[in-house]
Amino acid sequence: MSHVLWTPPAGRKTNMDDFREIISSKYNLKLDSYFDLYQWSIDNYVMFWKEFWSYSNIIYSKPYIEVIDETKRMDEIPEWFAGARLNYAQNLLRYNDDRIALYACSEGNPGIIQITHRQLTNVVNKYRIALKNAGVGMGDRVVGFLPNSPEAIIACLAAASLGAIWSTASADFGVMGVVERFSQIEPKVLFAVNAVVYNNKIHDSLDKLRQIVQAIPSLKVVVVIPFVPSHSMNLSSISNSITIDQFLSNVGTSGDLIDNDQLIEYEQVPFNHSLYILYSSGTTGAPKCMVHGHGGTLLNHLKEHILHSNMQVDDVLFFYTHTGWMMWNWLITAIALGTPIVLYDGSPIVPNIYRLWDLLDETGITIFGCSAKYLTTLEERHATPGTTNSLKTLHTILSTGSPLHPRIFDYVYTDIKSNILLGSITGGTDIVSVFCGVNPTLSVHRGEIQSQHLGMACESWSDEGKSVMGESGELVCVKPFPCMPICFWNDKNGEKYRKAYFDKYPGVWAHGDYCSINPVTRGIVMLGRSDGTLNPAGIRFGSAEIYSVVEQFEEIIDSLCVGQRNPNSDDERVLLFVKVS
Structure with a gap:
């Protein structure tokens, strides 16, 4: 059995426990463990999503007629919660009070800005009116070439309130990367910064x-927003450009706009109305434009925040992300719970490697999210936040972006904090959510993701389409879920969509990741992208398995593992290129 690094505190009742007890009582079931609840949630996935809709207290103007049309196959992209009318922005801006909604700072401006829910609602309304004056309406695209700043959230929620579609590219993207993405969706308005x-x-x-x-x-x-005040704001060479002050100049003062949240007119849209457009990596051509809806994004994020992250109003959530990564979209949904979020833009190791841990102590972050690469960098540089920083508020660390090596699990519990929940998570841009990840009711086993998430019928399949445990297989999801993309942009017949997820196993979502499920702990180990699976002499493994060994050698600073197929046979050999220090 894998080594246990953390166990849930005895006697603690989580939101997950509360939900499990509600389901047990309502349906007269004996759900004694998380895995009992999980099995019920996938065996009765329609009932599960119905019950979580109620539990999450989603704001809506019209109730749904049915949860899902169960006669449709998964690859037919069945509609969820038909008849419902709601708005993502309205759910996030439900608190019109003076509690902190978000903290923000950056490398260029290290002073921490605090924005209350009331202030956030006021400024979103200003942006909303200005967008409307600019001709933005239902279904129009509004985009941001922006850093991780309050303005990105404000513009996003303003667009969503109008039923427009929001899409972002990080401010560090190159010109071609931005154009390849945004030109496909033909945006009407673009928000950007000077530097x-x-x-x-x-x-x-x-x-x-x-x-x-x-x-x-x-x-x-x-x-254009003067994000770096000392830098030029000369817009003379940029067509149709205005400053943010000019954009908002005909709106009026924020005090004139709103006394309560009833004055924001949120467009009431169907559950699957387009909210976000996110993009694939573009490694096999132009990036695919994945469209995610108001309802599916909101509902699944709330499940992950409330149940799987056990998030409370007195928590403070941080994720080191840029606006072009889906973790930014995931992060901001927590505002709907009244949980403050922390934004940071800049290098995570300037002025020193403890920058983000200092930010944690300054703002009282309780849930700290980052990439596996960041934690690996800390370990390689022998950083010890557990001795240099207080970290007294910290109870959870979330890691994603790539598989978290077992060695880094050890590092976190030795050099950061011993009594925390380390949640490695996996999902992706494709679902703007998580398939498997953090779980406050289960132990943390070295090198493993704790569990599949509720309502996500994830399995590991062989090439023959058989469910396997204890060996490598393709990560699949065998039943529909609300945060599936509603479509790909400019994919009228859905051919690109079906080819992306349903070609390998008809009617079953193949995520493109290689994994192994521990038959004892039921934890998941991610093994790299399945489209990069290596198969010498019929032995399948992911490149991540090679990298996990290579990364243990300090003398190797970079490596590349590839398969080379023999043109005269079906076999291949594996080549490893290394760069030594």
Whole structure:
């Protein structure tokens, strides 16, 4: 059995326990453990999502007629919660009070800004009115070429309140990366900044912005924010550009706008109305544009926040992310719970490697999210936040982006904090959510993701379509779930969509990841992308298994593992390239 690094505190009752007891009582069931509840949630997935809809207290103007049409196959993309009307932004802006909604700072401006729920609602309304004045309406695309700043959240929620569609590219993207994404969706309005600061250097955004705007003729308004006040705001070469002050100038003062949340007119949209457009990596051509809906995004994020992260109003949530990563979308949904979130833009190791841990102590972060690569960097540089920082508020660390090596599990519990929940999670842009991940009711086993998430019927399958445990297989989901993309942009017949997920196993979602499920702990180990699976002499394994060994050698600073197929046979050999220090 895998080594246990953490167990849930005795006697603690979590939101997951509360939900499990409600289901047990209502349906006269004996659900004694998480795995009992999980099995019920996938055997009765329609009932599960119905019950969580009620438990999550979603705000809606019209109730749903049915949860899902069960006669449709998964690859037919069945509609969820038909008849319901709601708005994602309205759910996030439900608290019109003076509690802190978000903290924000950046490398260029390390002073912490605090924004209350009332202030957030006021400024979202200003942006909303300005967007409406600019001709933005239902289904229009509004995009952000933005850092991880309050303005990104404000513009996003303003667009969502109108039923417009929001899409982002991080401010560190190159011109081609932005154009390849945004040109496909023909946005009407673009928000950008004049510059960003990273690694002690100011990086100009205006020249990139000029080239981007030239390549996207659909843009009617380009709004530029002076994110770095000392840097130029000369917009003369950028077509249709105005400053943020000019954009908001005809709206009026925030005090004139709103006395209570009833004055924001949230467009009431169907559950599957388009909210976000996210993008694939583009490694096999132009990035695919994945469209996610108001309801599916909201409902599954709330499940992950409330049940799987055990989030409370007195928690403070942080994730080190940029706006082009789906963890940004995941992060901001926590505002709907009244849980403050923390935004940071800049290098995580400037002025020193403890920058984010200092931020944790300053803002009282309780749930700290980051990439596996960041934790690996800390370990390689022998950082010891557990001795240099207080970390007294911290109770959970979340890690994603790539598999978390067992060695890094040891590092976290030895050099960061011993009595915390380390939740390795896996999901992706494709679902703007998580398939398997953190669980406050289960032990943490070294090197393993704790469990599949409720309502996600995930299994590991062989090439023959058989469920396997204790060996490598393809991560699949065998039943529909609400946060499936509602479509791909410009994919009228759904051919790209079906090819992306349903080609390998008809009617079953194949996620493109290689994994192994421990038959004893039921924990999951991610083994890398299945489209990069290596198969010498019929022995299948992921490149991550090679990297996990290579990364133990300090003398190796970079490596690349590839398969080379023999053109005269079906066999292949595996080549490992290394760069030594």
